[in-house]
Amino acid sequence: MNLNKIKEAEAKHYMPVFARESLVIDHGEGNCLFDINGNKYVDFVAGIATNILGYNHPEYTEAVCNQVKKLMHVSNHYYTEIQSRYITRLCEASGFPRVFLCNSGAEANECAIKLARRYFKNHGGDKVILSAAGAFHGRTLATLTVTGNAAQHDRYSPLPQGFKSFSYNDFDDFKSKLTDEVGAVILETVQGECGVRPFSNDFLVNAYALCKSRGVLFIVDEVQTGMGRTGTLFSFEHFGIQPDIITMAKGIAGGIPMGACLATEEVGTAFSRGDHGSTFGGNALACAAADKVLEILLGGLLERAKETGVYLGNKLAYFSKYNFITDIRGIGLMRGIQLSDKVSAAAFEGRLREKGYLVNVAGGNTLRIIPPLTITEQEIDGLVAALDEICADTNV
Numbered sequence: 001m002n003l004n005k006i007k008e009a010e011a012k013h014y015m016p017v018f019a020r021e022s023l024v025i026d027h028g029e030g031n032c033l034f035d036i037n038g039n040k041y042v043d044f045v046a047g048i049a050t051n052i053l054g055y056n057h058p059e060y061t062e063a064v065c066n067q068v069k070k071l072m073h074v075s076n077h078y079y080t081e082i083q084s085r086y087i088t089r090l091c092e093a094s095g096f097p098r099v100f101l102c103n104s105g106a107e108a109n110e111c112a113i114k115l116a117r118r119y120f121k122n123h124g125g126d127k128v129i130l131s132a133a134g135a136f137h138g139r140t141l142a143t144l145t146v147t148g149n150a151a152q153h154d155r156y157s158p159l160p161q162g163f164k165s166f167s168y169n170d171f172d173d174f175k176s177k178l179t180d181e182v183g184a185v186i187l188e189t190v191q192g193e194c195g196v197r198p199f200s201n202d203f204l205v206n207a208y209a210l211c212k213s214r215g216v217l218f219i220v221d222e223v224q225t226g227m228g229r230t231g232t233l234f235s236f237e238h239f240g241i242q243p244d245i246i247t248m249a250k251g252i253a254g255g256i257p258m259g260a261c262l263a264t265e266e267v268g269t270a271f272s273r274g275d276h277g278s279t280f281g282g283n284a285l286a287c288a289a290a291d292k293v294l295e296i297l298l299g300g301l302l303e304r305a306k307e308t309g310v311y312l313g314n315k316l317a318y319f320s321k322y323n324f325i326t327d328i329r330g331i332g333l334m335r336g337i338q339l340s341d342k343v344s345a346a347a348f349e350g351r352l353r354e355k356g357y358l359v360n361v362a363g364g365n366t367l368r369i370i371p372p373l374t375i376t377e378q379e380i381d382g383l384v385a386a387l388d389e390i391c392a393d394t395n396v
């Protein structure tokens with residue numbers, strides 16, 4: 001099969017929702033992907049912050065293959081040893097005693113929203129959930145409603161009730177919106193899809209303190225920022241805050257679909273039997289993958305990713321010398337390079353690809369860099385050199 005045939009089939013049969021790159025990926029090895037023509041690309045996209053161990057990681061591949069042969073799925077009608085092992089490891093590592101396992105980021109956030117609402121019922125009745133403009137929390141109807149994208153809201157109205165929003169990083173606005181009707185706040189510490197936009201330390205610390213003083217639940221969406229992406233297991237750790245609920249997905253199982261919603265004992269036990277569920281959620285295959293990922297992360301990769309993340313940040317700072325680069329943002333191995341409107345991030349992405357490097361464009365005109373956590377300093381140097389050549393060649 002060639003590119004045109006594959007494009008044709010997609011255009012004919014897939015619902016026309018994706019704007020895909022003209023690239024057919026065949027396989028991966030280490031931190032690199034190979035297309036069907038044998039071209040090699042160092043991968044700074046990682047399946048959107050998901051393939052945190054890169055490709056064909058020996059220990060991970062072995063654990064997944066062994067689990068496939070042994071048992072993949074039995075539903076939550078029964079117990080499995082591997083789920084038991086994984087939830088114990090995850091709860092110990094995260095400090096949250098309660099977890100629900102599902103299959104995606106949207107589902108993890110949907111669970112967080114349902115859990116918060118269930119909690120409100122026991123604490124004075126129905127409440128509103130407050131979210132940030134520019135946020136991305138998923139594509140189910142409720143998570144779309146807390147996603148700050150007005151065009152999407154118009155397309156799918158009428159939307160579920162009981163949500164309102166505040167301006168990104170604007171504490172005065174946040175404070176004015178945090179009225180008595182609000183029972184929970186949900187945010188990403190670094191807005192990923194919106195172009196790698198971190199909330200300020202001051203905003204997060206103050207918003208958290210205000211929520212605590214009012215008994216408002218603080219929900220952090222760690223779907224993209226979690227699993228070591230920012231140099232700590234979860235991004236909230238940078239700010240000395242302790243959320244009531246966090247959500248995870250993307251890197252959690254190294255590429256096998258999985259999501260998780262974690263909560264304190266008090267909040268996590270607001271659900272009772274029959275309140276929530278999932279057929280696939282936390283199945284044996286996903287748990288075996290996630291358990292190995294977490295073992296590898298805690299066994300040294302997290303420390304290494306923290307260092308590589310600092311290295312990447314230092315290297316990228318260099319690009320501020322180009323006048324068409326207007327901002328360089330992010331933390332750890334989650335970085336964004338904002339380009340001025342005079343140049344096109346999509347064109348930069350294309351030229352990097354020609355040089356054998358994959359990045360993607362997020363939040364308008366921002367190059368997003370979210371490699372596997374196994375990325376090496378040498379591979380980062382390669383990306384930096386390629387980007388520098390493109391920048392030096394760009395006249396604005």
Ligand SMILES: *Cc1c(COP(=O)(O)O)cnc(C)c1O
Pocket residue numbers: 103104105106107109136137138139188192193221222223224225249250
């Ligand atoms: C990707 C993402 C989601 C949605 O995850 P899916 O697995 O695509 O449903 C939710 N929140 C954040 C912060 C994300 O980056």
